Amino acid sequence: YPIIEFSIVAEKINKKFDIPFIIDIRDLWPDTFKMLLPKWSSFLLDTAFLPYNRAINKCFYSAQKIVAVNTAYLEWGLKKAQRFSNDFDQDVIYLGSDEQKYLIESIEKLDAIPKDKVIYSHFGSLGKLYEVELILEAAEILAKEKSNAHFVIAGDGIKKSLIECRSSTLPNVTYLGWLNKEQCSAVMERTSVMLLMYKNLSLPNKFYDA
16 A cells, blocks of 8 residues: 555455455555645645545455554554554564675766765655755765765655756765666665655655665
8 A cells, every 4th residue: 555546446355255455554645745735734635635535544444454664654554444553453564675685886876986985875756755955965064074974865856956966066975866776775785874854754665675
């Protein structure tokens, strides 16, 4: 979950054929929209998404088990289902990467990352949910202090042009653009600290991959 339609179909199959189903929460949709808009608009959003929310609540209530990638997501799901937490019908299953290691030298993009620095990395969508600009502000301060820190930013989104432009003027910032799974794993191998730049709420998938 999402996609909400999958959960709706699963709930109908469960009801018709008495087949147990489990909901795995990967995102807080549609509540994520509330994080992007002013608080006064919450009522309007709740009204607009009322049919979806009713279907979501019904699916979560009917599920035999609810699992999620972290505790906050699980609590959100249990609230939707109007169920209490217990060991039988809920669980947290953290995300993880494959055990296979990827050679950093095989990825050309990583040539720009210095090997003699302490690497701080941020992976994620460069959208309104992330305060990636704080990384650039910190990098600017640390560059003047001749710090050993080097920042790596990877991702794509509406802030791409801003990040790309500003990072090009900072000697201690490398912007890699969008990376695939293998490239992310390789960068993580060299990273000392992963940065979570969410304005609010949860832990992204990349946290568990790291």
